[in-house]
Amino acid sequence: MTPRRRQELDADDLATVLEEFIRSFIRLPSAERHTFTTLSVLHTLTHRGPMRLTALTTTEQITQPAVTQLVDRLERDGLVERRPDPDDRRAVLVQVTPAGARIVHTRRRDRVDRLARLAETLTPEERHAIGAALPALARMAALMDDER
Template sequence: MANIESPTAKKLLHAFMQFRKTGWHDKKIAGYNPSEFKVLATIEHGANKHQTEMKVSEISQQLKVTPPTVTQIINTLEKDGLVERTIDPNDRRAVKIKLTPKGLKAAQKAREAFTETFLGLIDYLGEEESEQLADLLSKVHQYFQQLNR
């Protein structure tokens, strides 16, 4: 195993630090913070699968976050008129969430903006290097997953 004094280890560490400093994962997407975008996209994805409404628990499972976290985000999206809540007629304790027409437009706009960012990266790197980057990032993910076990 290489030690931290190795030029390759230093270069890799520097690259990770620089990448983190860009804050790309914290930036708003079409005016929505990343967590709002993820919730909108999850509900939109459910609607595309003919599941027009989703429970908070379903959203939280898909996003791998707690239901209270999703509830806070839903509260904000509801205030903005992007989602609405309804009581599940089969289980009056359960609340279903669905996108409003405004929310559907917002989710589509945000998804397009998100996609444009990655299409721009592909244009910048080229197809071949983009494929290599995707493969390498998958390997990095696998490595860190193994470390966390």
């Protein structure tokens, strides 16, 4: 989809372009293959720190049984570990292990490398336009996080 060139923001065009970009972006080749939910949990724990299972059900938008099963598998694979919550010894926190964090960082490095190669094929004007849009896109992402 090539959006129409204009100055005002068309939310439909924005949604369409972002959906296509994100669909391709999350599927960029990586040496290690994991499900989207697995990668999302690892990313969340890497960037937000240890969390309770109940918090993960909210951030990942999956059921309690599903997150429990996923964390069990990730723990078996050595990608996360459970620790007692220092604020409430009855509760458990899930935290990413160095192996889990390495997956997140490797995928990010792969994506940055891929985006850099793609950006080289754009015109200087296109690269400038994307760069100029980054602060507004970052603000929109923050607003979306605030709404949750």
